[in-house]
Amino acid sequence: MKITRTPLIALSLSGALVLPTAQAANISLSNNTWTASGAAGLIYGDNTVNNSPTGNAQFGYVSTSGGVYGVSSLVLRDEGRGTENQTNGSKIQSNAFSANANDTLTLQFNYISTDGRGYDDYAWARLVNADTHNTAAWLFTARSTNSANGNVVPGNVLNRQVDNNLPDELDAVLNDGNTIGFAAAGTSWIPLGGSSGICWDNANTCGPTGWIKSAYSFTATGSYFLEFGVINWGDEAFDTALAFDFGGLQQVNFSGVAIMPPPSTVPLPGGFLLMSLGMGLVSAISRRSKFAGQS
Template sequence: MTLWPENSYSTKQTHLNKGTTMKNSRIPLIALSLSGALAIPTAQASNISVGSNTWTASGAAGLIYGDSTVHNSPTGNAQFGYVSTSGGVYGVSPLVLRDEGRGTENQTNGSKIQSNAFNASANDTLTLQFNYVSTDGRGYDDYAWARLVNADTNNTIAWLFTARSTNSANGNVVPGNVLNRQLDNNLPDELDAVLNDGNTVGFDVAGTNWIPLGSSSGICWDNANTCGPTGWIKSAYSFAASGSYFLEFGVINWGDEAFDTALAFDFGGLQQVNFSGVTLVPPPATVPLPGGFFLMSVGVGLMHAMSRKNKFRGQA
């Protein structure tokens, strides 16, 4: 018990006020301590970089500089990659599609390129760029795909891009209803990536003079405006779960091997050193297309077009 001398009210009150202040000040300190104890660190989502990944090709693939048909992508890289049906091989597509009865068979020749495995966590993001270039049309529908694959099971986890040749400049080139035509019910049946931030994907008719198209460069199956590049399309994907994955990009001929198609691809940090064994196409100024070769390719294309035009008539 504290004894206070007479006439010491002010001293007593000061002491009591001080004690009350100290007592009250403990409340937020305790609350702060409890909140700190309850806080659990969370993993931060990150942007996955595949710039240092190594890539292996099956069929015709390479690196190329931008030109007047397929410009450099928004990444700012000096070069980007491509896969083409010209010079392709058989059995590269993971997709089994319905046979619409217009070709001699289903998928024929094509090419793909595959990355090595990399790790990602849930909610990590991946951004890729694609540009689909076709000289073919519907009925013999060339198509392209990009997918994310579980490296442990080889199961397709997500479709990142699809495209298909068309008979109309305003046709559905991307995504092209490719996944709606699947026969394999074990594969995802819709795109999992967001294309062009959800905006409309158009078709940029700008000719087909492009080296990866081989003998089809400079021609179109109907000599009209149904061929050309789509322009660069951004594919953005958010990982649903942690795991080990690899990427695969490819393009395939359908029904025959005429009128080739190619898929250009790019991503941040793409480096030539990581693409072992693929063709490096020099800048456009150093590789003029020989006049004789160009005329021959046009002639071959016209013959194919004349033999197939009636089969395409009326197909949109």
């Protein structure tokens, strides 16, 4: 006689049926595809932005260098500093994926800027409801303007939103709730374009923050997608970038983005770097005069 196994359904003490519940899981993004607007790519770690704790050979980035307009999901106040609003930037977005309540998502971010002091470049990462396109959770924010006093991450980005009805705090836990330091270093990094190797104001701490873990637990079952981005503020000089990584990141899932070779095969910049540095210094002098005239 053939015996067929069927799932067990338990009875509670009250006699009510107790149905099996779904187990919480770690969300895998290994099969997700990504679409970029502006400047984005995959790159290997180097002395400025090293490989993340995931152990992946490559990680992703978005940069304001080569960015486009209209990519930010945030509208921020200028706080009367005399500077203009956000200008160009870039973002990258995943395709939709399903998640259950209590599932977890772990991401790694590293924010690097050559800007600051009133020119508030910022970065964001958010989880978006794929059905409504509303923000389901803020996963990461950073802002270059506060680097002098160490508040780069989260950088007071969300509480500067014009819409006061939106949440003004992160929903994810950064670095397991531990203090976030700042890995002050150089700014020589290819995604920063002509700003690579320079800093707008040495009173600010230009350079990378170091890798910061963002951990989020889903509050509701649904369909979602991810969006990471970075924006210039006030002008398009002195660029900023956001590196990102996660378990299972694969080159094949990123279409139409720049693929940077390993550092050992990158040709020496030579005259190009000197030219870029010269242009950056001219821009710095011009902008410093403009800022001084407003103060």
